Amino acid sequence: MNQQHMPERPIWRDAEDGKIRIIDQRFLPHDLVISELNSVDDVISAIYEMMVRGAPLIGVTGAYGVYLALANEGQQTDLQPAFREADRIKAARPTAVNLAWAVDRTLEKAAAASPDRRAETARQEAAAIAEKEAENSYRIGRHGLSLINEIAGKKSGSPVNILTHCNAGWLACIQVGTATAPVYAAHEEGVPVHVWVDETRPLNQGARLTAWELGAAGVPHTVITDNAGGHLMQKGMVDLVIVGTDRTTYTGDVANKIGTYLKALAARDNNIPFYVALPSSTFDWQIRDGVAQIPIEERDPDELRYMPGFEKIDENLLMPKTSLAANYAFDVTPARLVTGFITERGVCRAEERAIRELFS
Amino acid sequence: MNQQHMPERPIWRDAEDGKIRIIDQRFLPHDLVISELNSVDDVISAIYEMMVRGAPLIGVTGAYGVYLALANEGQQTDLQPAFREADRIKAARPTAVNLAWAVDRTLEKAAAASPDRRAETARQEAAAIAEKEAENSYRIGRHGLSLINEIAGKKSGSPVNILTHCNAGWLACIQVGTATAPVYAAHEEGVPVHVWVDETRPLNQGARLTAWELGAAGVPHTVITDNAGGHLMQKGMVDLVIVGTDRTTYTGDVANKIGTYLKALAARDNNIPFYVALPSSTFDWQIRDGVAQIPIEERDPDELRYMPGFEKIDENLLMPKTSLAANYAFDVTPARLVTGFITERGVCRAEERAIRELFS
Numbered sequence: 046m047n048q049q050h051m052p053e054r055p056i057w058r059d060a061e062d063g064k065i066r067i068i069d070q071r072f073l074p075h076d077l078v079i080s081e082l083n084s085v086d087d088v089i090s091a092i093y094e095m096m097v098r099g100a101p102l103i104g105v106t107g108a109y110g111v112y113l114a115l116a117n118e119g120q121q122t123d124l125q126p127a128f129r130e131a132d133r134i135k136a137a138r139p140t141a142v143n144l145a146w147a148v149d150r151t152l153e154k155a156a157a158a159s160p161d162r163r164a165e166t167a168r169q170e171a172a173a174i175a176e177k178e179a180e181n182s183y184r185i186g187r188h189g190l191s192l193i194n195e196i197a198g199k200k201s202g203s204p205v206n207i208l209t210h211c212n213a214g215w216l217a218c219i220q221v222g223t224a225t226a227p228v229y230a231a232h233e234e235g236v237p238v239h240v241w242v243d244e245t246r247p248l249n250q251g252a253r254l255t256a257w258e259l260g261a262a263g264v265p266h267t268v269i270t271d272n273a274g275g276h277l278m279q280k281g282m283v284d285l286v287i288v289g290t291d292r293t294t295y296t297g298d299v300a301n302k303i304g305t306y307l308k309a310l311a312a313r314d315n316n317i318p319f320y321v322a323l324p325s326s327t328f329d330w331q332i333r334d335g336v337a338q339i340p341i342e343e344r345d346p347d348e349l350r351y352m353p354g355f356e357k358i359d360e361n362l363l364m365p366k367t368s369l370a371a372n373y374a375f376d377v378t379p380a381r382l383v384t385g386f387i388t389e390r391g392v393c394r395a396e397e398r399a400i401r402e403l404f405s
Numbered sequence: 406m407n408q409q410h411m412p413e414r415p416i417w418r419d420a421e422d423g424k425i426r427i428i429d430q431r432f433l434p435h436d437l438v439i440s441e442l443n444s445v446d447d448v449i450s451a452i453y454e455m456m457v458r459g460a461p462l463i464g465v466t467g468a469y470g471v472y473l474a475l476a477n478e479g480q481q482t483d484l485q486p487a488f489r490e491a492d493r494i495k496a497a498r499p500t501a502v503n504l505a506w507a508v509d510r511t512l513e514k515a516a517a518a519s520p521d522r523r524a525e526t527a528r529q530e531a532a533a534i535a536e537k538e539a540e541n542s543y544r545i546g547r548h549g550l551s552l553i554n555e556i557a558g559k560k561s562g563s564p565v566n567i568l569t570h571c572n573a574g575w576l577a578c579i580q581v582g583t584a585t586a587p588v589y590a591a592h593e594e595g596v597p598v599h600v601w602v603d604e605t606r607p608l609n610q611g612a613r614l615t616a617w618e619l620g621a622a623g624v625p626h627t628v629i630t631d632n633a634g635g636h637l638m639q640k641g642m643v644d645l646v647i648v649g650t651d652r653t654t655y656t657g658d659v660a661n662k663i664g665t666y667l668k669a670l671a672a673r674d675n676n677i678p679f680y681v682a683l684p685s686s687t688f689d690w691q692i693r694d695g696v697a698q699i700p701i702e703e704r705d706p707d708e709l710r711y712m713p714g715f716e717k718i719d720e721n722l723l724m725p726k727t728s729l730a731a732n733y734a735f736d737v738t739p740a741r742l743v744t745g746f747i748t749e750r751g752v753c754r755a756e757e758r759a760i761r762e763l764f765s
Contacts, residue, residue, distance in 0.1 A: 245632070246604065247630050257725050267729040270664070271630070271632050273663055273731070276666065276737075279737070303633055304631070304635070306636065306671070307635045307667040311666070311670060349629075363604075364616045365616050370629070373636050376632075376633075376636035377639070
């Protein structure tokens with residue numbers, strides 16, 4: 046790890062030079078690389094290349110993209126170019142609902158301001174979305190803590206074993222994360238927890254990012270292959286599953302990193318609670334049937350064919366040169382497999398009526 | 406790929422110099438490396454280091470280990486040293502039942518011979534076990550072909566999509582494999598098939614070995630992460646799952662490469678047939694409850710922490726230096742999730758009565 050000063054957030058506006066900066070997460074856990082976002086193209090490639098990832102962070106990054114579009118255009122009365130830039134940003138990744146939500150909201154606020162105030166209005170809105178996400182994460186942590194405390198009460202001092210998939214930590218969510226927020230809250234209060242960290246192929250966000258975050262915070266954790274969770278559940282080694290989500294329908298279907306569905310099936314088969322932690326910005330209020338209707342991004346097969354983080358030389362090719370590979374980035378866990386949602390407003394069952402009651 | 410002469414089997418006795426040789430599977434798909442087994446220690450490290458792997462192949466390798474023990478000892482009246490060597494071989498890997506079965510059977514035959522005939526008797530028995538496994542695989546292929554044909558009949562010419570986990574191909578099983586035997590049989594008869602190959606972390610036997618085998622035979626295939634199968638099944642992109650097994654109880658519980666259980670859950674959730682292909686040598690006639698009683702090997706966490714096949718330098722470390730990793734090699738799929746077994750004697754349901762009827 047480079048001995049860089051550790052940022053508190055994965056994206057921020059520098060107080061001194063006014064530049065938007067991010068942690069380039071592709072180099073973690075071995076290097077802490079900070080990059081600048083100076084243009085819409087920078088923003089798009091940061092999102093598509095996954096320098097930033099995670100639904101709330103993608104949203105905030107997209108909002109700063111609207112700010113950069115307006116700032117770089119200078120004062121214009123015509124808003125059409127800004128709308129076109131917003132469309133380009135929203136197309137960078139299709140699955141997370143936060144991106145479109147944050148971009149639209151930021152541009153809407155900016156459009157309502159006078160031309161000379163638009164860029165500044167967008168910047169303030171992006172910052173406000175970031176603050177709101179951070180606050181939501183802390184609230185999610187408090188609500189999730191009560192679930193962990195309930196289990197801890199039955200374990201007479203031995204750690205609560207929590208399994209998570211991918212990274213829904215502060216790197217994905219501004220601060221403390223969504224799925225990790227209850228873990229950090231428990232750890233801070235001295236409730237013993239241990240996290241099973243799914244490696245999360247092909248980009249290894251669990252092994253690289255979640256393990257790094259948890260290690261930095263001193264939370265006991267063990268990295269496992271994505272294949273292992275079912276076995277651990279059969280053997281009574283998992284008390285609770287908590288994952289994040291990129292988009293959740295108002296009916297409770299959960300799009301999240303590919304492989305989440307398999308863990309939900311195993312949790313159900315072993316009577317282990319399976320919770321999804323999310324801020325309200327991640328709910329999709331339009332889509333009824335997640336499995337049929339949520340668009341699932343298909344990414345470059347080379348992410349799977351080559352080991353990520355290395356140069357693409359022959360030795361890093363993991364399979365025969367002539368074999369095809371397919372790289373679906375997400376799957377959808379039907380609501381029937383979800384025990385409940387941990388949101389900033391509290392915990393609710395994974396069904397339309399309960400969701401609408403909480404967010405009426 | 407080195408332009409070595411392609412062997413027909415993963416283990417053989419050289420007709421010219423009488424040496425036992427294997428494909429060292431750790432270097433596939435990029436290099437075809439042939440190694441000699443000259444001693445019991447060679448055999449143990451070949452099995453433990455996974456130069457050879459797969460239940461039937463481990464059995465045959467163990468049988469040749471008994472031969473080498475007897476040949477290297479010279480003519481002895483005392484059989485105790487040979488029994489001790491057999492115990493060491495059997496301990497090399499605990500999960501596959503074939504290893505103990507083949508070692509015990511070979512030593513038993515040899516022990517019944519006169520001291521001057523023991524080594525040769527063991528060698529003949531090892532060769533006979535190999536022949537029998539090859540014959541069983543061909544029979545499994547014929548029986549599995551009828552299942553594939555049945556599905557092909559409903560698909561009006563589009564390929565039958567078969568998902569498999571790990572490698573239960575000829576590299577694991579002397580010839581044509583177990584899970585792959587029906588695939589090869591279909592391909593040879595012109596029935597269109599396409600195989601979804603699970604990468605199979607941490608040692609990537611799917612991406613490295615199954616993809617290599619299928620590619621060499623011209624069978625269309627696509628490598629996917631272990632996370633992807635559930636999504637593909639939800640989307641109707643999988644018609645049939647066929648896997649191998651390292652040990653199956655007489656009640657139908659299936660120990661196989663870690664992650665198999667998750668695919669069985671997803672197949673059940675999507676009404677997709679889930680078959681296990683195995684020769685009778687893989688049945689365990691002693692164990693009733695697979696989940697509770699089959700020993701699950703826990704292997705070196707470095708297999709997961711570092712990318713396999715590379716030197717262990719810092720750049721190949723996939724997670725933070727200080728993060729723990731756990732490496733359970735197998736899991737057990739309960740019989741209730743298994744549609745049926747494809748064996749050399751035919752197809753049967755995954756339940757004690759049906760299994761006992763077939764192998765009465």
